[in-house]
Amino acid sequence: MTEYKLWVNDPLIDEDTKRELASLHDEKELEDRFYRDLEFGTGGLRGVIGAGTNRMNRYTVAKATQGLAQFIKQQGERPSAVIAYDSRNQSPEFALEAALVLAGNGVKAYVFESLRPTPELSFAVRHLGAGGGIVITASHNPPEYNGYKVYGRDGGQLVPHDAERVLAEIHTVDTLARIQRMERGEAEAAGLLVWIGAEVDEAFVQAVAGVSLHPDVVRSVSDDFHVLYTPLHGAGNLSVRNVLGTIGFTHVHVVPEQELPDANFSTVKSPNPEEREAFTLALHMAKEVNADIIIGTDPDCDRMGAVVKDDRGQFVVLNGNQSGAIMAYYVLDSLKRQEKLPERGVLIKTIVTSEMGAVIAESYGVSVLNTLTGFKYIGEKMTEFEQSGQYQFLFGYEESYGYLAGNYCRDKDAVLASMLICEAAAYYKSQGKTLYDILQELYRQFGFFQEQLESRTLKGKDGIEKIAAIMDDWRQAPPAAVAGVSVVRVQDYLRGIDGLPAENVLKYTLSDDSWFCLRPSGTEPKIKTYFAVRGSTGEESAERLERLRSAVMSRIDQLP
Known part of the structure; x- marks a missing residue:
């Protein structure tokens, strides 16, 4: 109640927020909103949108950004950060609020002018040489949620030791009066708020397409190969289609009811490609377009799910471990056939991910490393190996539908995964096989x-x-x-x-x-x-x- 009264009486809190608070009478609801500050973990913030210290709102975003700005300024001269956001409620508003707090602290904010995939933010931090990044997203959480993910200068999500330093800075922001904020016009005029878009988009698409292993095969089968894609109302639509088109796919169909951004994800119970229900509309459409494969990406386009035909011609949803094993096999086998498999290659996975990918990698003489859950740890190892030369990163994945190949970013990328799984399907179709056939072959060879x-x-x-x-x-x-x-x-x-x-x-x-x-x-x-x-x-x-x-x-x- 002390925290509640502080908000109600704080002159820096806007009147709409105060009216929302005045309308609350349920004691449990008030307790949940104010019994703690919304926790800043290694993934940043995530919570239900609303008024209160334990909710996502412009004030919790501003407080976190003030701490982040102080952290970034300690990293060197000409501090800067990139900001991206997805299709969720208040994502553009939270992104702008973060940018204006950065600007108020003298940190240059590069902000995408509209929604973009999370992996493009990771890429953009590296591409623009920024000191960090922010993505406003709650991934595949329900519509009432939003979140705030923080990235370091390498383009990876903050790992614990850096997150703790940011959290220490956030703790110094004990009142809203400590938040330094600049108005939009002033920030733009000062060059501290810069809007970005097409140039970074094109560079990102080319970087992803550069990981392609068999674009020649894709082009050879493209006339008779159909991809059905659902972005689940999120940020993946344009990027996924651009990358698939770039490597040669000519028949990419999009589920029309789920093509456009929708903060309420009105056609699904949950915008999560891990769940078969998310593919209901796609499955109804699959026969109409003669789909060879169905793919779906979550709202911020860092997770990808795939649906393939089994030996009876029925569509089955692959889980994250199955898709990961197929893609790991496709990447490693292709590199070996092309005589490009490096001596010190490494596959990185998390401790809760299946051992199937590890067994496959070891059969190709590729080393395997395990990390804690969270792609930030895979990204951290990628940067470490890039600097030390100890290993050459080939593929990384986690069972929760996150995958990456290539060195262009430091986060799981559903744009890349969409390209890779479709390319693998096209490659094996040229041999008269489906991805389901390949999975059964892998089971027989390496164990069920x-x-x-x-x-x-x-x-x-x-x-x-x-x-x-x-x-x-x-x-x-x-x-x-x-x-x-x-x-x-x-x-x-x-x-x-x-x-x-x-x-x-x-x-x-x-x-x-x-x-x-x-x-x-x-x-x-x-x-x-x-x-x-x-x-x-x-x-x-x-x-x-x-x-x-x-x-x-x-x-x-x-x-x-």
């Missing part, structure tokens, strides 16, 4: 890997406490066996093991090489549990996966 993710959404203060209780329960009483299979290894990443930063993640490996992992989400009010098995047949894997899942979730759900 199967994975599953179970999430429990627990909102509000009570939810945060419940998630903490679940993690404490498993940490303090680790099981000796699960579903009759003994546990042979427990990895508590909160201890900073395997040379990785400390993070609240628990991973349990069983004697049959299956594993499961518990992890609170860093961006949503969820606890996530990952499961993975490897069997000699698909049926065996499915049975073992269900036994493992059932046993673990039973314990989680029984906790009061």
